[in-house]
Amino acid sequence: MYKILKKEVLSPTLKLFEIEAPKVAKKCQAGQFIILRIDEKGERIPLTIADFNREKGSITLIFAEVGKTTQQLGKMEAGDNLLDFVGPLGRSSDIEKYGRVVCIGAGVGIAPVFPITRALKQAGNEVIGIAGARNKELLFWTDEFKAQCDEFHICTDDGSAGQKGFVSDILKKVIEEKGQVDYVIAIGPIPAMKVCSEVTKPLGIKTFVSLNSIMVDGTGMCGACRVTVGDETKFACVDGPEFDGHLVDFNEQIRRAQIFKDEEQRAVEAASCKGGCCGCQ
Structure with a gap:
């Protein structure tokens, strides 16, 4: 069992959990x-791991309540236990x-881009x-x-x-003003990562994105988490989650992310149903 040491409500749909998982905290990157x-x-x-404390033996997670399980997770409190907590998984940055x-970091992507x-x-x-x-x-x-940055922008x-607009707009402005950027890491919704990669590709700026593909076993x-990168099929769980943004087939990623939307909605509705009204029982 893995104890929830801390819970913080960041917004009505965003939650932060600190989990006691010393073996994961010892090895993760x-x-x-x-x-x-x-x-x-x-x-x-x-x-994705938002932070870790090796001395305390804890892992920090930040997630949005978007489906049945994340909504169920969001209702848990400090002191509750999770049955399984497996990691660290994937290749480190x-x-x-x-x-x-x-x-x-766009949206919840602020969390994984922090470490x-x-x-x-x-x-x-x-x-x-x-x-x-x-x-x-x-x-x-x-x-x-901001504390980890020499320069920081909000939009x-x-x-x-901050500024009205998208992270890709700020990226364009930074490149125009600085003249040279050597590396970009972008994490967030697929459209945001796609546009950021399109901004840097003509300029030859090395750009990596972190893909949150549908995943089952993680090994x-x-x-289930296959992605097309260049002319190759990769698995986000073991080959990623970070890939060259200039080679990722983002249109395929968008299509695959929609595959189980109907099933996900039915699961949410069934979980909230009191029975007898929608035929779920």
């Missing part, structure tokens, strides 16, 4: 993820001294951070993110915080 299961009847869900780097930003800063890079969300209520960890779709056996 920036860019990796875990798979958890709430109970014996629960599904396995992958969540390639951390080296690139020069001037831009670290982009990568910290590691890139510790490696001696000049770090420019960009945090974006639909509105100011969905922004979080901006102070923590929101509706202009309620490369099921093939």
Whole structure:
């Protein structure tokens, strides 16, 4: 069993959990993820590691309540236990001294980009951070993110915080003003990562994205998380989750992300149903 040490409500749909998992905390690196299961009847869900404390033996997760399991998870409290907590999984980020780097977190992507930003800063890079969300209520960890950066920008779709616009707009502006950017890491919704990669591709700026593909076992056996990168089929769980953004088939990713939308909606409705009204029982 894995105890929830801390719960923090970041917004009505965003939750932060600190989980007691010393073996995972001892080995994990920036860019990796875990798979958890709430109970014996629960599904396995992958969540990227937002932070870790090796001395305390804890892992920090930040997630949005979008489906049945994340909604169920969001109702848990500090002191509750998770049945399974497997990791670290996936390949860690390639951390080296690139020069001037831009670290982009869009929406919940702010969480996984945070430890990568910290590691890139510790490696001696000049770090420019960009945090974006639909509105100011969905922004979080901006102070923590900013503390790891030499320069920091905030944007929101509706202009309620920072500059009005998208993370890709800020990226364009940074490139225009700086003249040279050596490396970009962008994490967030698929459309945001796609557009950021399209901005940097003509300029030949090395760009990596982290893919949150549909996943089952997380060890490369099921093939559910396959992605097309260049002319090759890769598995996000063992070959990723980070890939060259200029080679990822984002249109395929968008299509695959929609495959189980109807089933996901029915699961949410069944979980909230009191019985006798919708025929789910």
